[in-house]
Amino acid sequence: MQQQESTRPATPADLDDDTLAFVRRVFGFARVGEAGELATLLGQGLPPNLRNERGDSLLMLACYHGHLDAARVLLDHGADPEIMNDASQTPLAGAAFKGDLPVSTLLLERGAQVDAAGPNGKTALLFAAMFNRTDIAKLLLARGADPFRRDADGNSVLDAARKMGAADTTELLAAATKER
Numbered sequence: 001m002q003q004q005e006s007t008r009p010a011t012p013a014d015l016d017d018d019t020l021a022f023v024r025r026v027f028g029f030a031r032v033g034e035a036g037e038l039a040t041l042l043g044q045g046l047p048p049n050l051r052n053e054r055g056d057s058l059l060m061l062a063c064y065h066g067h068l069d070a071a072r073v074l075l076d077h078g079a080d081p082e083i084m085n086d087a088s089q090t091p092l093a094g095a096a097f098k099g100d101l102p103v104s105t106l107l108l109e110r111g112a113q114v115d116a117a118g119p120n121g122k123t124a125l126l127f128a129a130m131f132n133r134t135d136i137a138k139l140l141l142a143r144g145a146d147p148f149r150r151d152a153d154g155n156s157v158l159d160a161a162r163k164m165g166a167a168d169t170t171e172l173l174a175a176a177t178k179e180r
Contacts, residue, residue, distance in 0.1 A: 026050065030058040030074075033067030042077040049079060055086035063103050064094035071103055081112040088118025096124035096140070099133040104140075114145045121151035129157045129173055132166035137173070147176045 026046065029037045038058070042048055051057050059079040062070035071091070075081065084090050092112040095103040104124070108114065117123045125145040128136035141147060150156050155163070158177060161170040 023050075027052050027056075027058065027061060030061035030067070030070060031065050033062065033065065033070040035067070035069035035073045038062075038070055039073045039077075042073065048074055048077045049083055051083070051085075055084070057083045057085070057091070059083070060085055060089070060091045060094055063091035063100070063107065064098060066095075066098060066100045066103060068100075068102050068106060071106055075106070075110045081107050081110055082116055084116075084118050088120050088122065090116050090124065092116065092124040093122065093127050096128040096133060096136045097131060099128075099131065099136060101135050101139065104136050108139070108143050114140055114143045115149060117149075117151070119152060121149075121153075123149060123151075123157075125149070126151060126155075126157050126160050129161035129169040130164045130166060132161070132164070132169050134168045134172055137169050141172075141176055147173055 026038075026041060028034075029041075048059075049057055056064075057079065059071060059074045059081060060083070062074055081091055090112065092104060092107045092114075093116075095107060115123050115125070123145065125137060125140045125147070127133070128140060147157055151160070158170065158173040161173055
């Protein structure tokens, strides 16, 4: 009888010490924005959508930490801007949370869906609204984000901004929702 190969992803327990050290180094490159190192490894066949134990892709880490050049390199090598981590967040949501306008713009230019959300219903606009990231909220609205969309708990984007005391995005969203 032939043994079938497992289709489950490798876990740290499956990796030898050298491989585990290499993988940690690769994710470190994404966190600190080592675009050149990433480009070299991606050119040698490193999968652009590699994910860590929390489901964070290399692109998520680069975007969350504000590394525009690293994000661009990853996208140039086929990284998927729609891969969500285990918390159902996209790289665009991570960039919105951090308030990074250049990274958010790049992601939208490279195919990130403006209203992407996981089962929790939280979009990049909701994160921008909650954390008073007015420039990001304006960008997302200009790119077609739905200001009336609600999360899985029934909260609107405006509700989220108000609950967090985000005065500027509350004002922006109040005006945007009256116009429609």
